Amino acid sequence: MFRLRHCLWIVPVALGLVSCQTTPPPAPEDPLVLKGEEIFFNETFSGNGRTCGTCHRAEDNFGLTPAFIATLPDDDALFVAETNRDLANNFENPTLMRKLALIVENQDGFDDLGNNFNMRGIPHTLALNNSIDSRDGPRTGWSGDGAPGDGSLRSFAVGAVVQHFPKSLNRVDGVDFRLPTDEELDALEAFQRSLGRREDLSLPIGLSDETVARGQEIFLDNTMGKCNACHFNAGANADPNLLGPNAGNLNFNTGVEALPDQPADLTGEKNPPDDGFGNPGNGEFNTPTLVEAADTGPFFHNNSVETLEAAVAFYNGDAFNDSPAGRLIIGATGSGINLDATQVVAVAAFLRVINALENLRAGRELLMTAVAYEPSNPRQAVLIRRASFELEDASQVLRGGGLHPGAAAEVESAMSALADALGSADPESDVRLALRRITSARSAMET
Ligand code: HEC
Numbered sequence: 001m002f003r004l005r006h007c008l009w010i011v012p013v014a015l016g017l018v019s020c021q022t023t024p025p026p027a028p029e030d031p032l033v034l035k036g037e038e039i040f041f042n043e044t045f046s047g048n049g050r051t052c053g054t055c056h057r058a059e060d061n062f063g064l065t066p067a068f069i070a071t072l073p074d075d076d077a078l079f080v081a082e083t084n085r086d087l088a089n090n091f092e093n094p095t096l097m098r099k100l101a102l103i104v105e106n107q108d109g110f111d112d113l114g115n116n117f118n119m120r121g122i123p124h125t126l127a128l129n130n131s132i133d134s135r136d137g138p139r140t141g142w143s144g145d146g147a148p149g150d151g152s153l154r155s156f157a158v159g160a161v162v163q164h165f166p167k168s169l170n171r172v173d174g175v176d177f178r179l180p181t182d183e184e185l186d187a188l189e190a191f192q193r194s195l196g197r198r199e200d201l202s203l204p205i206g207l208s209d210e211t212v213a214r215g216q217e218i219f220l221d222n223t224m225g226k227c228n229a230c231h232f233n234a235g236a237n238a239d240p241n242l243l244g245p246n247a248g249n250l251n252f253n254t255g256v257e258a259l260p261d262q263p264a265d266l267t268g269e270k271n272p273p274d275d276g277f278g279n280p281g282n283g284e285f286n287t288p289t290l291v292e293a294a295d296t297g298p299f300f301h302n303n304s305v306e307t308l309e310a311a312v313a314f315y316n317g318d319a320f321n322d323s324p325a326g327r328l329i330i331g332a333t334g335s336g337i338n339l340d341a342t343q344v345v346a347v348a349a350f351l352r353v354i355n356a357l358e359n360l361r362a363g364r365e366l367l368m369t370a371v372a373y374e375p376s377n378p379r380q381a382v383l384i385r386r387a388s389f390e391l392e393d394a395s396q397v398l399r400g401g402g403l404h405p406g407a408a409a410e411v412e413s414a415m416s417a418l419a420d421a422l423g424s425a426d427p428e429s430d431v432r433l434a435l436r437r438i439t440s441a442r443s444a445m446e447t
């Protein structure tokens with residue numbers, strides 16, 4: 001799944017075969033990762049006051065939702081377009097930002113700002129290590145265009161500063177912002193690659209609830225859900241058996257732009273059609289991971305669908321089945337996607353449970369790292385807090401689908417143990433209690 005020029009080393013193995021690996025994911029508390037974290041959350045690059053963390057919030061899965069935006073004070077740097085006169089026009093659309101968490105992106109360049117823009121949701125930056133490489137190079141951003149440059153994570157950070165950090169729309173380096181140095185780019189990349197999962201699942205996995213297990217079958221079945229074709233193992237890469245062994249993270253035109261009655265259009269705000277990858281665009285968008293989906297709605301590049309169940313149901317509609325990707329699926333498998341309501345809910349239940357399991361995995365990892373620090377080290381509380389965000393998501397994702405109430409209760413009692421840990425001089429016993437609750441929650445969901 002990786003291109004040869006990404007190989008760091010070549011490992012000769014028996015029978016004269018060779019295989020290669022990409023940069024190994026950095027260890028969680030590696031000094032370069034910690035430096036990158038500091039830059040990500042605090043560095044304004046002499047710009048308008050925003051940081052990467054203004055939009056990619058640790059509390060909100062390294063993305064940003066309308067619900068979270070509603071909790072922010074008016075002087076938050078997210079809202080610079082409302083307070084800085086030089087950014088009042090054509091920098092952001094405050095209505096669409098506050099209502100739908102949509103951000104102005106000029107991915108086809110900064111000419112004619114009043115017409116040449118798209119409104120896009122803020123994606124999480126989790127599991128990047130296994131979701132952006134394709135046979136055609138790295139695919140970053142909703143359309144895989146990068147921001148812009150070669151599409152790599154390093155170039156993305158440069159593009160993000162020019163797009164989101166300027167003091168004025170002249171966007172002059174050294175006046176409106178400063179560009180990141182090579183050292184800063186290395187650190188930012190290491191931090192982002194350290195976030196979330198470092199490897200894909202290997203489906204199927206043993207799931208105890210019958211509906212959830214059925215959802216997994218439908219997801220994997222190429223005569224039913226057909227989801228695995230593009231979201232292999234519920235990740236962002238294409239099924240190597242169907243679409244080529246090195247396909248990796250592909251782009252498709254799945255017809256999201258053709259959806260009628262999109263919330264952003266209903267507001268009456270100016271919202272030009274998004275032409276996707278390339279300039280002029282070919283209508284394609286990049287396949288996102290699904291393990292991370294359930295707690296990072298609204299869904300799709302334009303935040304057009306609020307609930308996970310509706311995002312699954314999207315694939316039954318004309319917008320998908322008449323799209324180039326829909327026709328590709330019909331050609332490859334003999335039919336379109338046509339799930340009934342019970343099956344839509346089963347697939348969504350499966351996506352909810354794998355998301356909750358990932359939240360618990362991540363929460364556990366953060367807590368194990370936290371207890372390795374002395375309580376006097378402020379890093380311990382940072383990690384415990386971040387683990388609490390994961391647990392809160394697990395509980396909401398399960399409760400939101402009416403799934404595994406026993407496991408959700410275990411998760412909630414782990415959350416209160418962590419609240420106690422944060423107020424205690426000796427947090428370790430509370431953290432250990434939370435870890436035991438996490439283990440019971442997991443074992444209630446898995447077989
Ligand atoms: C004002 C909000 C905002 C700020 C600030 C911001 N981003 Fe983003 N970020 C976005 C949006 C919107 C997208 C989707 C862009 C697209 O599809 O073209 C995105 C996409 C990304 C992606 C692509 C993720 C993927 O799965 O392909 C990465 C990586 C990223 N941002 C990193 C950064 C870094 C690093 C910084 C700081 C230098 C930063 N962002 C600052 C809003 C923001």
Ligand code: HEC
Nearest residue numbers: 225227230252256285286287288299300301311312315325
């Ligand atoms: C032909 C490839 C393809 C198939 C088949 C496919 N997807 Fe997708 N999926 C995509 C692409 C591409 C996107 C991004 C679309 C966009 O934002 O415009 C996406 C986005 C999503 C999202 C939104 C994720 C987010 O973070 O916003 C969900 C949920 C989803 N797909 C679930 C499914 C399910 C469930 C199935 C099976 C019923 C499925 N997909 C089948 C390619 C595919």
